Amino acid sequence: MTLSPLTRRLLALITGVALLVVYAPLMLVLLNSFNTSQSFAWPPTGLTTRWWQAAWESQGARAAIWTSVEVAVLATAIALVLGTMAALALQRFAFFGRDFVSLLIILPIALPGVVTGIALANAFTTMIGIELGFFTLVVSHATFCIVTVFNNAVARLRRLGGNLEEASMDLGAGTFRTFFKITLPMLRSSLLAGGLLAFALSFDEIIVTTFTVGQGIQTLPIWIYQNLFRPNQAPVVNVVAAALIVLSVVPIWIAQRLAGTDESVAAAH
Amino acid sequence: MSSSAAVRLESVTKRFGAVTAVDGLDLEIRDGEFFSMLGPSGSGKTTVLRMIAGFEAPTSGKVFLDEQDVTKQAPFARNVNTVFQDYALFPHLDVVGNVEYGLAVKKVPRKQRRERAEEALASVQLSGFGARRPSQLSGGQRQRVALARALVNRPKVLLLDEPLGALDLKLRREMQLELKQLQREVGITFVFVTHDQEEALTMSDRIAVFNHGRVEQVAAPAQLYEAPASSFVAGFVGTSNLISGETARVVLGREGMFSIRPEKILLAGTDEAQGLRGRATGVIEAVVYLGSVNHYVVRLDEGGTLTVLRQNLHGTSDQKVGAEGDRVTLAWADEHVIDLNPPSASGNHQEEK
Numbered sequence: 001m002t003l004s005p006l007t008r009r010l011l012a013l014i015t016g017v018a019l020l021v022v023y024a025p026l027m028l029v030l031l032n033s034f035n036t037s038q039s040f041a042w043p044p045t046g047l048t049t050r051w052w053q054a055a056w057e058s059q060g061a062r063a064a065i066w067t068s069v070e071v072a073v074l075a076t077a078i079a080l081v082l083g084t085m086a087a088l089a090l091q092r093f094a095f096f097g098r099d100f101v102s103l104l105i106i107l108p109i110a111l112p113g114v115v116t117g118i119a120l121a122n123a124f125t126t127m128i129g130i131e132l133g134f135f136t137l138v139v140s141h142a143t144f145c146i147v148t149v150f151n152n153a154v155a156r157l158r159r160l161g162g163n164l165e166e167a168s169m170d171l172g173a174g175t176f177r178t179f180f181k182i183t184l185p186m187l188r189s190s191l192l193a194g195g196l197l198a199f200a201l202s203f204d205e206i207i208v209t210t211f212t213v214g215q216g217i218q219t220l221p222i223w224i225y226q227n228l229f230r231p232n233q234a235p236v237v238n239v240v241a242a243a244l245i246v247l248s249v250v251p252i253w254i255a256q257r258l259a260g261t262d263e264s265v266a267a268a269h
Numbered sequence: 270m271s272s273s274a275a276v277r278l279e280s281v282t283k284r285f286g287a288v289t290a291v292d293g294l295d296l297e298i299r300d301g302e303f304f305s306m307l308g309p310s311g312s313g314k315t316t317v318l319r320m321i322a323g324f325e326a327p328t329s330g331k332v333f334l335d336e337q338d339v340t341k342q343a344p345f346a347r348n349v350n351t352v353f354q355d356y357a358l359f360p361h362l363d364v365v366g367n368v369e370y371g372l373a374v375k376k377v378p379r380k381q382r383r384e385r386a387e388e389a390l391a392s393v394q395l396s397g398f399g400a401r402r403p404s405q406l407s408g409g410q411r412q413r414v415a416l417a418r419a420l421v422n423r424p425k426v427l428l429l430d431e432p433l434g435a436l437d438l439k440l441r442r443e444m445q446l447e448l449k450q451l452q453r454e455v456g457i458t459f460v461f462v463t464h465d466q467e468e469a470l471t472m473s474d475r476i477a478v479f480n481h482g483r484v485e486q487v488a489a490p491a492q493l494y495e496a497p498a499s500s501f502v503a504g505f506v507g508t509s510n511l512i513s514g515e516t517a518r519v520v521l522g523r524e525g526m527f528s529i530r531p532e533k534i535l536l537a538g539t540d541e542a543q544g545l546r547g548r549a550t551g552v553i554e555a556v557v558y559l560g561s562v563n564h565y566v567v568r569l570d571e572g573g574t575l576t577v578l579r580q581n582l583h584g585t586s587d588q589k590v591g592a593e594g595d596r597v598t599l600a601w602a603d604e605h606v607i608d609l610n611p612p613s614a615s616g617n618h619q620e621e622k
Contacts, residue, residue: 163353167353167357167359168370169345170322170345171345171350171371171422172345
């Protein structure tokens with residue numbers, strides 16, 4: 001397709017503005033983490049690594065990051081197991097109410113977090129009678145983490161068809177061997193992508209978390225939210241945010257690489 | 270009942286919802302034969318293959334392998350292997366990994382496994398391709414890998430689901446002969462599904478012609494062609510040239526439905542037709558030049574059309590035998606008129622058993 005020079009320049013300009021709107025604030029966060037002014041004066045009066053050191057030594061920030069990682073890892077692990085199993089059941093077997101079950105699995109991602117949060121908190125404390133805490137937090141996060149794993153796995157299974165599994169069984173392999181030697185390797189990259197997404201969802205979740213976390217536990221988003229408006233803590237929060245921006249690049253880069261390998265799987269098929 | 274049936278189906282019916290894919294089918298495939306299931310798409314032949322493999326369970330009826338009732342057995346418990354239409358090679362394993370898969374499942378020791386895999390690859394002319402990925406192979410090579418992967422297990426029966434469908438014509442012809450030769454060498458029963466009548470005629474010992482979930486006829490290729498049991502078989506295997514109704518009454522002096530193969534009809538006045546009485550007259554509607562042969566579509570004065578096939582024995586001047594619009598007289602011998610009426614009415618065509 002060829003575009004006139006004017007159109008091309010116009011499109012370039014729009015693209016530039018859009019990217020600027022997204023990334024300028026993020027760059028500001030990075031820059032401010034080195035700003036000597038505690039109130040983020042603009043332009044910066046000088047550069048310092050003082051805040052980075054303060055953040056590194058902040059017990060609250062460390063504990064919160066660690067809690068978030070633990071919750072996200074566990075919720076993702078649960079989501080991987082249950083999401084894969086659900087995807088297999090719904091893609092490879094026909095049974096009464098299949099479409100309905102599929103809808104029920106996907107629904108949590110669309111439900112407002114406030115509703116899910118209140119509902120879960122209620123069910124935990126009144127119906128089941130367990131105290132809100134780390135465990136309830138993990139379970140709550142798993143409810144929406146399953147969706148991303150499930151969706152990725154279903155899409156892959158649908159594209160693969162059942163042929164490879166039939167071929168494996170035809171060659172004498174039972175159900176379990178077929179799953180571990182054929183199905184799982186074929187799903188691997190889609191599960192990794194789904195898992196990364198699930199991890200990210202859990203890591204920055206704040207609404208459901210607020211309702212199901214209980215006393216004494218702080219995830220990173222909650223810690224940030226609570227410290228953001230304390231003048232003393234603001235630069236430290238800013239540093240944590242800057243660190244997260246840098247760290248976020250890694251999973252996105254991996255996910256893009258995976259998309260590349262997906263192509264080769266498709267080609268082989 | 271024959272004592273050496275490799276596969277036997279007893280009144281097998283398969284329904285998918287409201288659709289009856291296979292309808293009360295009885296079929297017997299002999300030990301060591303090259304058996305083809307021929308039919309248009311949707312005729313139930315692939316469903317039958319999948320029921321033999323164990324991927325589909327019959328709605329009713331029984332499947333026997335080697336006289337053992339396997340109706341309820343899972344695919345991995347049956348001593349059959351399948352070559353799939355799209356090959357279904359495992360993309361994450363290399364060629365040797367694919368071929369070895371069945372042996373690894375059966376816990377054959379590694380060294381022996383490797384040897385047998387190499388042997389199988391050699392038998393399909395793919396020695397030295399073991400380390401490649403399926404994505405690095407051509408269509409024909411993938412087809413051979415799929416074949417080696419199945420044969421290496423030395424199954425009782427090898428099931429082939431239109432395995433040559435994705436190959437180009439030249440390669441397909443080569444593979445047809447190779448497959449036939451391979452089958453003779455290994456002596457395994459081959460059950461071959463195809464919609465290509467020429468392919469079935471080329472390779473098979475016997476052919477079952479499927480239509481609407483039923484078998485119309487089971488016979489050796491020559492018998493199928495020369496003595497089709499129904500108008501469907503006559504039409505699906507070769508060009509049918511049906512003659513019925515008023516035309517049959519006038520031209521043949523008989524009631525019912527009949528067929529004459531195009532190459533058995535001669536144009537009066539040509540060398541080949543000498544000594545034969547002219548049977549019908551008509552006008553040439555179309556002349557189709559096909560290189561080695563010409564097709565003449567002749568509209569009969571009595572109604573209906575007949576296709577006449579004539580070899581181009583004498584070069585292009587032969588085309589002068591008939592041109593579009595020419596009046597011609599057609600001749601044939603009585604024994605080449607195929608009676609397609611039900612046996613009760615007149616016929617003497619039975620299943621070749």
